[in-house]
Amino acid sequence: MRRLLINAVLWAVFSSCIGCTVAAQVNDAMITEDELEAHVAFLTSSKTKGRYPGTxxxxxVVKYIRAEYENYGLKSFDGxxxxxxxxxxxxxxxxxxxxEVKTWNVVGYVEGNNNYLKGEYVVIGAHYDHLGHGGPSSxxxxxxxxxxxxxxxxxxxxALMEIAEKVARNRYMLDRSVIFVAFGAEEQGLLGSKYFVDHLPVDKDKVKLMINMDMVGRLNAEKQIYMGGAGTFPRGVELMRDLGVEMGLNPVVHAGEVGGSDHVSFYRAGISAVGLHTGGHDEYHxxxxxLDLLNISGERTIAEYIYKVLLRVVNKNYELTFINQD
Structure with missing residues (x-):
């Protein structure tokens, strides 16, 4: 009887530890307002001085993003x-x-689990550079x-980093692989994304979709999330609209009208691409x-929305082909 009692106690402790581990893993995989705000605070700090290329x-900022990728357990191409x-x-x-100045794209990936489809890739990206002290684009x-x-x-x-962390923690859910790119020199004419598309680390025909986030921090009271290019991949308009509504958002979805940010570089190369933003405002450039003007709670919802979109399109049952909108 005493042995049975001891075994019961040990099993209860063991089960409790398993529960704690699972809870910790779940917490690690969460997209949080605190982490979103902390990332923005670093990126906009006085030490980064507007993130101008060559400074x-x-x-x-490049070192910060690289360190985050390493911390999440992302893989790198060519080491x-x-x-x-x-x-x-x-x-x-x-x-x-x-x-001319030297700058970088910061690139990492999470490998999928399907023996065939892990050789196909969905790219998700956002540009990290800005205007420094102003200049001609101010x-x-x-x-x-x-x-x-x-x-x-x-x-x-x-949002990119929070999504990367969550995808890495839940990599078992992926069939296709996911590439995460923080682009440099977007404000200089989409230079980072153009370079990336011209120097892809994988075969171009294996890149099935690009999702871009540029200005997703000012969700308005109507909860409108705007996007262009949703018609460049099968059922894209329906997917982006329906998942957005599920998240309590008000998606403004355009099949064509791809837009003017880094995803355009992919579309011009014949790769399906969709770009998301929360609209313009008087403080632009x-x-x-x-930071104080951002809607961090709204951004967390948007990041979760894009994460759900990502999980759907990397699934083996989702066909991904390029649909020209010109």
Whole structure:
């Protein structure tokens, strides 16, 4: 009887420990407002000084994202998360005629589990650079103030990292593989995404879809999430609309009208691409685009929404083919 009692106690303790481990794993996989806000706070801090390509602040951000990828357990291509390229800086409007500087895309992936489909990839990305102290793209001409770019696009990078962490913790749910890219030099003319598409780490025909997040931090009272390019892959409009409604969002979905951010580089190369944002605002490309104006709770909902979209399209039962919208 005494032995049975001891065994019962040990089993209760063991079961409790299992429960604690499962709970810890669940908590590790959560997308949280605290972590989103912490990421944005770092990306917009005085030490990063607007994340302008070729600056110490830009390099600081690259190191931060690389460290996060490593912490999540993402894999790298060719043993390095960094894809180096040269960016020619704009000197006026749309003219890229300034000096060339070294910058990077930060690239990692989570491998799928299906023996056949793990060789296919869905890319999810967001650009991490911004305007530094202003320059030709600033909406406050002549300003020398730091442009922190909280919404544009610290919000997208924060969501990217939180989604990457959750996908990595739940990698057993993937059939296809997922590539995570933080693009450099988007504000200089989509340079990072153009370079990535021209130097893909996998065969181009194996890249089935690109999902881009650029300015996802200002969800409004109507909970509108805008997107273009949903018609570039099968059932994309229905998927983006229906999952958005399930999450309590109000999706404004366009089949074509791909947009003007990094996903355009993929679409021009014949790869399905959809870009998401929460709309424009008066602080766009101005020093006033700050953390305190973000809707962090709304961004968490959007990140969870994109995570659900991602799980759906990496599933073996979801066909992914390119549909031209031109």
């Amino acid at each position: 110490a602040g830009n390099r600081r 390095d998360f960094l894809q180096k390229f040269q960016a020619k800086l704009r000197t006026s409007g749309d003219e890229a005629s300034g000096k 909406k406050k001409p002549g300003s020398k103030e730091v442009h922190p770019g909280a919404d544009d696009n610290a919000s997208g990078v924060a 101005r020093p006033e685009d700050t």
